[in-house]
Amino acid sequence: xxxxxxxxxISQRRVLDAAARIFRDSGxxxxxxxxxxxxxGLQAGSLYYxxxxxxxxxxxxxxxGVSQVATLVKDALAALPATxxxxxxxxxxxxxxxxxxxxxxxxxxxxxxxxxxxxxAIRTRxxxxxxxxxxxxxxxxxxxxAAGEMRPDADLKLCRLxxxxxxxxxxxxxxxxxxxxxxxxxxxxxxxxxxxxxPAPQPASRGRARAPRGSDHALLSTAAx
Amino acid sequence: xxxxxxxxxISQRRVLDAAARIFRDSGxxxxxxxxxxxxxGLQAGSLYYxxxxxxxxxxxxxxxGVSQVATLVKDALAALPATxxxxxxxxxxxxxxxxxxxxxxxxxxxxxxxxxxxxxAIRTRxxxxxxxxxxxxxxxxxxxxAAGEMRPDADLKLCRLxxxxxxxxxxxxxxxxxxxxxxxxxxxxxxxxxxxxxPAPQPASRGRARAPRGSDHALLSTAAx
DNA sequence: GTCTATATTCAGATAGAC
DNA sequence: GTCTATCTGAATATAGAC
Numbered sequence: 242x243x244x245x246x247x248x249x250x251i252s253q254r255r256v257l258d259a260a261a262r263i264f265r266d267s268g269x270x271x272x273x274x275x276x277x278x279x280x281x282g283l284q285a286g287s288l289y290y291x292x293x294x295x296x297x298x299x300x301x302x303x304x305x306g307v308s309q310v311a312t313l314v315k316d317a318l319a320a321l322p323a324t325x326x327x328x329x330x331x332x333x334x335x336x337x338x339x340x341x342x343x344x345x346x347x348x349x350x351x352x353x354x355x356x357x358x359x360x361x362a363i364r365t366r367x368x369x370x371x372x373x374x375x376x377x378x379x380x381x382x383x384x385x386x387a388a389g390e391m392r393p394d395a396d397l398k399l400c401r402l403x404x405x406x407x408x409x410x411x412x413x414x415x416x417x418x419x420x421x422x423x424x425x426x427x428x429x430x431x432x433x434x435x436x437x438x439x440p441a442p443q444p445a446s447r448g449r450a451r452a453p454r455g456s457d458h459a460l461l462s463t464a465a466x
Numbered sequence: 467x468x469x470x471x472x473x474x475x476i477s478q479r480r481v482l483d484a485a486a487r488i489f490r491d492s493g494x495x496x497x498x499x500x501x502x503x504x505x506x507g508l509q510a511g512s513l514y515y516x517x518x519x520x521x522x523x524x525x526x527x528x529x530x531g532v533s534q535v536a537t538l539v540k541d542a543l544a545a546l547p548a549t550x551x552x553x554x555x556x557x558x559x560x561x562x563x564x565x566x567x568x569x570x571x572x573x574x575x576x577x578x579x580x581x582x583x584x585x586x587a588i589r590t591r592x593x594x595x596x597x598x599x600x601x602x603x604x605x606x607x608x609x610x611x612a613a614g615e616m617r618p619d620a621d622l623k624l625c626r627l628x629x630x631x632x633x634x635x636x637x638x639x640x641x642x643x644x645x646x647x648x649x650x651x652x653x654x655x656x657x658x659x660x661x662x663x664x665p666a667p668q669p670a671s672r673g674r675a676r677a678p679r680g681s682d683h684a685l686l687s688t689a690a691x
Numbered sequence: 692g693t694c695t696a697t698a699t700t701c702a703g704a705t706a707g708a709c
Numbered sequence: 710g711t712c713t714a715t716c717t718g719a720a721t722a723t724a725g726a727c
Contacts, residue, residue: 252692268583270496273720287693289722328663354582357575358493382662391662399645399653400662406635407628414627428624436661437607437616437625438553477710499703512711514704 256281256291257305260298261347269299269358299359303367306348311374313341318381327385328434334381335408335433336426342412343422349412378405404433481506481516482530483572485523490576494524494583524584528592531573536599538566543606552610553659559606560633560658561651567637568647574637603630629658 259280263272274295278285292298317337318330325333342349356364382397411425420428484505488497499520503510517523542562543555550558567574581589607622636650645653 266582268493268495268580270493271583272495274722275720283692284694285721286695286723290692294722331662350582354579355493357491357579358496390664392656392660392664395657395662396645396649396653399650400657402635402639403632403654403657406638407632410627410631410635413631420621420624424621425624428621429628431617431620432625432628432658432661434661434663435617436657436659437556437610437620438659439615439617440665498701500701508710509712510703511705511713515710520703 252281253291256283256288257298257301258347261302261306261351264299264302264355265347265351269355272299272355296360296363299355300363300367302348302351303356303359303363304370306345306352307367307370307374309345310338310341310349311370311377313344314338315377327388327390330381331385331434332426332430334378335404335430336423338405338408339411339415339426339429340422342409343415346412346415349409353409353412375401375405477506478516481508481513482523482526486527486531486572486576489524489527489580490572494580497524497580521585521588524580525588525592527573527576528581528584528588529595531570531577532592532595532599534570535563535566535574536595536602538569539563540602552613552615555606556610556659557651557655559603560629560655561648563630563633564636564640564651564654565647567634568640571637571640574634578634578637600626600630 256277260272260277263276263280267273267276272295274288275285277298278288281288288298292301314334314337317333321330321333359367378401379397382391382401385391386393386395386397407429411429415422415425481502485497485502488501488505492498492501497520499513500510502523503513506513513523517526539559539562542558546555546558584592603626604622607616607626610616611618611620611622632654640647640650
């Protein structure tokens, strides 16, 4: 498994961080033990004291990435007051997820890029972790719908895939200098919750237009916290 | 460049299709000329008659993928009547994009997975194509906003990144047996255009609620937080 | 724990026969 | 156009010194 418990634990972590960066840049096959060792300030042979080989290394990177993100997002939601609205819960989850994947960007980008290339056995085992995190979002959406805040006709499974796909993509283009995580989350939250179009009545295009109505929507502030 | 014009052109294409599949499954470094040759029904050495080497091969896969998608989406939009609403145009673009990336799935998945790993020079050159396609979507969004159909406050650049990120992700999980492309596009279109939440007034979560445009009601809940 | 070897395997690319 | 054969470099992983 990913965690070995014993061993030095600090060298262990240094090697894992280095591996995440190299896997991110070079992919699975492109990552050499030499490059990881260099990045960690070691010689190639020394890695084998900490990890049995390349496969155990990538496995640890994969699992560590999701676990960290899942923990950060769940903690953020748990910190909300019990009275939080569905809107607030989803907004919080969106911002926490973006913040998390950027905080552990080396791991999430590495995962994204190598996932299709790692050996089946590793991928299958890792998928359990990912699916559990997806189920967490499914539950969040279903709770909000059960509370009556959500359009009742949406296919929530598809919506979750859509939202997480978009959120994960942020790690690819986010640059510290540009839009802040808070602003990005605000824009995405409004898009996901309220949509792009004017809520004012529009001519319906074909069947699926919802009944328009002149309601007002909350405008997510883009002001700094 | 990717296109050589001369040569056999049919073998050329067979090799390119094979390369897309292998790059998709094995990543950049993990793809061997031998594997591509196998997939194409050739011997390794024979590939070098069609492409100068691995780099020219990945370059061709990259460019061919975006080009095909861009063409399909632009054609779909061009086929709309001039009277089409912004909603219809965005819905059409969404469905066409999803259909396109699935139709050329080997290429788009390969691109997604190897992009971070190809040599800088190739990546930089290829980015011009991708950026041009992104600009096409930016223009679409801006046109719809200029027509007054869109919420005026959205950051359209961010929204475009969000939407394309989510759409591209569909190629990763789409399975022919499950939801149809049309249904997926319908769900995504509604999510992007109308949002997940009930259009009825909801308590604002943070920031201030937007001033109501219409004058037909005054139920403006105070910004709770 | 980390080092310096080194064995073994396999990659990209070329040369020249057919 | 496609083949076989081969050069050359580099990767994983191991062994054993420190």
